[in-house]
Amino acid sequence: MQQRPDRGPRWGRLLAVTVVGALALFGPGSATAGAAGASAGQPGMTELPFAYHSGLETDARHQRLYISDRVTGSVLVTDFDGQVVRKLDGLPGAADLALSKDDRTLYVALAEGDAVVALDTATYRQKARYPTGEGTGPAQLALTGGKLWFSHGEDWESSIGSLDLGGPKPVVRLHLTPEGYWGGPPRLTASPAAPGKLVAGEQYMSNAGVTVYDVSSGTPKPLVAQDNPGDLGSLVGLTLTPDGKSLLATGGYPYHHLSLALGSLEVDHVYPTVAYPNASAVSARGAVAAGVNNSWGEDVYLFRQGESEPYRVVDLDPGTGSYLRPNGLAWSPDGTRLFAVTGTDGPHLSLRVVTAADPR
DSSP states (O other), X not given: OOOOOOOOGGGOOBOOOXXXXXXXXXXXXXXXXXXXXXXXXXXXXXXXXXXXXXXXXXXXXXTEEEEEETXXXXXXXXXXXXXXXXXXXXXXXXXXXXEOTTSOXXXXXXXXXXXXXXXXXXXXXXXXEEEOOTTOOXXXXXXXXXXXXXXXXXXXXXXXXXXXXXXXXXXEEOOOSOTTSBSSOOEEEOOTTSTTEEEEEOOSSSBOOEEEEEXXXXXXXXXXXXXXXXXXXXXXXXXXXXXXXXXXXXXEESSSEEEEETTTOOEEEEEOOOSOEEXXXXXXXXXXXXXXXXXXXXXXXXXXXXXXXXXXXXXXXXXXXXXXXXXEEEEOTTSSXXXXXXXXXXXXXXXXXXXXXXXX
16 A cells, blocks of 8 residues: 655644564463563564454553454453563454453453353453353454343354343343344444443445444344445444444545444544544543554544544554554553554564553
């Protein structure tokens, strides 16, 4: 991909980044010892021990970032400086991640293990394993309405299921949406700011349909649905704003980042970026990180929520040809640091930590 022409000073200065990652590979479940980051004022670069990633989750209680990898069946744990703390293996098809409200439990969807596992975030030991049924391949996770929701299945037999942990025994329910509604396991998102709401999006077809469900009764009931809202296509990611009123919907096109009103799925704001949108994240402070697949230029545009001019523009890997991975952005819980996963077509990804990403 060629570098686009310079847009001039109105796009803001480039934000300096610190490049961090795994310093070495360690055995199953082993802790790193003596991992050293870049010296002060001297950005360093290290590598992650895999070439693919599935999900990101941040843990405020333990100041940890979790990165899942479906290919190697592992979850990498780093601190907020990007230094590797532990690599958790034996998690076949580790796909999406979800944290309990108190940050004490990390749920991992095992797409190749037909289960969801619960890991203790203090010890990294497995607390429980919840089978979801042969061939279900749970892919995406979201916590809302007192249940853990997951997408499952293949092709037009895909659907949404739930895991209820509130009773004496865990209860798994499958196929809670009509057969043929989803062309593959949909992307899911939810937020405490929108209690009882579950958002699902079609990610395996160019027709990026989005549906908002009321799940407060325990069964998904569609509230609003739109095909290609805002001309959205090739859906990559969904995330809710801190007030629970808007949905950031990211897809390969159009060539900007969309915000949709949760109640109607109509466009309520457009964040001007460039081709090709592939990631978005919003901080607790309301800062919007809008990422694009741009190998030879700026990768991330940082906006105040609802504004149209970025206050920062970030080139994560100047001159390297590396690009931001799809869904490769996450904010620290306090909204001061932005984590970005980048890579090329090589065997290793890298983790970037943008410090002072929102210096209010």
